[in-house]
Amino acid sequence: MNPVIVPAATVASAERFGAYRQxxxxxxxxxxxxxPGQFMNVCIQPGGAHVLRRPFSIARADRNAGTVMIVFDSIxxxxxxxxxxxxxxxxxxxxPLGHGFxxxxxxxxxxxxxxxxxxxxxxxxxxxxxxxxxxxxxxxxARTRTRVYEDGVLDESCASIAVVTDDGSAGVQGLVxxxxxEMIKRFAPRVVYACGPMPMLRAVAAAAxxxxxxxxxxVEEFMxxxxxxxxxxxxxxxxxxxxxxxxxxxxxxxxxxxxxxxA
Amino acid sequence: xxxxxxxxLGGARLTNPVLTASGCFGSGKEMSRxxxxxxxxxxxxxxxxxxxxxxxxxxxxxxxxxxxxxxIGLQNPGVEAFRDNDLAxxxxxxxxxxxxxxxxxxxxxxxxxxxxxxxxxxxxIEMNLSCPNLEDxxxxxxxxxxxxxxxxxxxxxxADVPIFCKLSPDVTxxxxxxxxxxxxxxxxxxxINTTLGMAIDPHTFxxxxxxxxxxxxxxxxxxxxIRCVWQVHRALPHVPIIxxxxxxxxxxxxxxxxxxATAVAVGTANFYDPAATETIARGLLxxxxxxxxxxxxxxRGQVKIEG
Numbered sequence: 001m002n003p004v005i006v007p008a009a010t011v012a013s014a015e016r017f018g019a020y021r022q023x024x025x026x027x028x029x030x031x032x033x034x035x036p037g038q039f040m041n042v043c044i045q046p047g048g049a050h051v052l053r054r055p056f057s058i059a060r061a062d063r064n065a066g067t068v069m070i071v072f073d074s075i076x077x078x079x080x081x082x083x084x085x086x087x088x089x090x091x092x093x094x095x096p097l098g099h100g101f102x103x104x105x106x107x108x109x110x111x112x113x114x115x116x117x118x119x120x121x122x123x124x125x126x127x128x129x130x131x132x133x134x135x136x137x138x139x140x141x142a143r144t145r146t147r148v149y150e151d152g153v154l155d156e157s158c159a160s161i162a163v164v165t166d167d168g169s170a171g172v173q174g175l176v177x178x179x180x181x182e183m184i185k186r187f188a189p190r191v192v193y194a195c196g197p198m199p200m201l202r203a204v205a206a207a208a209x210x211x212x213x214x215x216x217x218x219v220e221e222f223m224x225x226x227x228x229x230x231x232x233x234x235x236x237x238x239x240x241x242x243x244x245x246x247x248x249x250x251x252x253x254x255x256x257x258x259x260x261x262x263a
Numbered sequence: 264x265x266x267x268x269x270x271x272l273g274g275a276r277l278t279n280p281v282l283t284a285s286g287c288f289g290s291g292k293e294m295s296r297x298x299x300x301x302x303x304x305x306x307x308x309x310x311x312x313x314x315x316x317x318x319x320x321x322x323x324x325x326x327x328x329x330x331x332x333x334x335i336g337l338q339n340p341g342v343e344a345f346r347d348n349d350l351a352x353x354x355x356x357x358x359x360x361x362x363x364x365x366x367x368x369x370x371x372x373x374x375x376x377x378x379x380x381x382x383x384x385x386x387x388i389e390m391n392l393s394c395p396n397l398e399d400x401x402x403x404x405x406x407x408x409x410x411x412x413x414x415x416x417x418x419x420x421x422a423d424v425p426i427f428c429k430l431s432p433d434v435t436x437x438x439x440x441x442x443x444x445x446x447x448x449x450x451x452x453x454x455i456n457t458t459l460g461m462a463i464d465p466h467t468f469x470x471x472x473x474x475x476x477x478x479x480x481x482x483x484x485x486x487x488x489i490r491c492v493w494q495v496h497r498a499l500p501h502v503p504i505i506x507x508x509x510x511x512x513x514x515x516x517x518x519x520x521x522x523x524a525t526a527v528a529v530g531t532a533n534f535y536d537p538a539a540t541e542t543i544a545r546g547l548l549x550x551x552x553x554x555x556x557x558x559x560x561x562x563r564g565q566v567k568i569e570g
Contacts, residue, residue: 002296049328049329051326051481051482051531052326052331052534053535221321222322222323222324224324224326224333224534225533225534226534227294227296227297227537229287229534230286230534231309231338232322232324232335234318234321235321244317245338250293263320
């Protein structure tokens with residue numbers, strides 16, 4: 001579906017989730033077509049010095065309720081402003097944007113790998129894969145326990161969930177990518193889906209490629225526009241052997257790990 | 264009495280003066296999801312060069328107070344692919360198009376202009392003489408009156424539509440460069456391109472762009488752009504100017520027209536307000552109705568400076 005501009009969408013709920021903020025927004029026009037892996041572009045300081053919108057992965061779209069949810073870490077001026085929104089406040093959003101994860105293959109076994117709040121988008125994906133009759137195994141991780149995103153939907157949608165933290169405060173100590181080779185051997189997945197920081201995505205792509213398994217990665221890049229015209233958010237990819245600069249916003253944000261030309 | 268927003272740009276007739284700034288609107292396809300392109304005077308496309316260009320490595324953009332820096336390096340599919348795909352797409356929809364051409368040499372510009380001869384729907388060509396992002400950073404046609412005249416004369420001779428020279432604000436005196444362009448045959452001027460800027464991350468000590476410096480755009484540069492349009496219009500009152508730099512709303516557009524612009528182009532605002540161009544085009548009509556203006560000719564260049 002075509003993205004729409006919703007200049008005054010109402011915040012239906014705003015809450016803390018561990019170290020993160022989780023905001024649900026009334027935007028039936030966006031919820032109607034939003035898919036896992038797509039994003040919304042949110043105005044973060046109307047009339048202020050920060051003119052550019054910020055992209056946020058869609059962490060849930062409830063077609064019946066007409067709501068979409070985003071999960072984020074309030075670390076910069078934009079996310080701090082957004083983190084201060086309360087129920088009833090208005091936000092200016094554009095979405096759904098970009099191509100989501102491709103789940104069109106016949107249902108099978110898949111692995112999802114989520115880093116930090118990146119797991120929120122994968123929880124949305126896991127629910128879709130599960131609803132399609134697939135079997136999902138999750139590896140989720142973060143620096144520390146409060147930064148692991150594990151919600152009820154993920155619990156219901158996954159056949160197994162392995163938790164990994166840098167400091168060992170939850171699950172196993174290590175990197176979220178550590179268990180991938182063993183998990184691939186054990187479950188023989190068709191696809192490894194991942195969302196998280198770029199170094200993590202790179203490691204996921206390498207581990208999947210080593211095992212001969214496809215990977216689909218939702219990347220995060222600086223985006224001035226998010227709608228395909230500014231060409232700031234490019235990701236180097238290989239297409240028929242040639243280096244190309246693809247737009248993370250409209251050509252992505254989901255890319256197959258094999259096509260990414262890692263720096 | 265009805266309002267007539269139509270304008271003439273060096274002979275090309277446009278239904279209204281709201282254009283898109285090159286590099287901020289693609290060739291309209293992506294933006295047509297948000298904007299009815301028929302409501303705009305014309306679409307000014309992203310700059311193309313004779314050969315395809317990959318552009319520079321990321322990071323290519325950074326937000327700054329009231330605007331942003333960018334350094335893309337003229338990534339584009341080459342003039343022929345642009346003509347056959349992008350221009351053809353606009354022509355099929357009867358959307359007037361202005362191509363933007365760039366290059367490293369006079370021959371590059373001439374080659375682009377020749378490739379565009381006879382292109383359907385093309386109403387003018389904008390010569391990007393001021394892109395600050397090429398590898399050869401010391402060199403920019405718009406920094407010198409002589410070089411501007413040289414490239415303008417050569418392309419004017421090769422073009423079959425009006426040509427507009429897009430100049431840089433990063434010069435000590437813009438007027439002689441504008442005069443050189445017009446003297447060499449430019450049908451009009453586009454003012455202004457981005458102004459060169461730089462931002463550094465104080466925590467990592469790294470420049471925020473991979474090239475170090477890049478073009479500053481957005482509301483932050485609007486006063487510079489207004490000043491440039493006003494100075495050049497005062498010196499060359501009969502030369503049509505496409506004014507741009509930080510236009511985000513109808514009142515910004517009016518400001519440019521009061522400074523002397525014939526048309527206005529919306530740039531960075533498209534990034535954060537995808538409907539900005541259509542909103543401004545419709546807003547101009549409302550503004551004129553409210554103020555009893557029947558043609559923008561009545562207010563063009565009519566800024567009052569008291570004191």
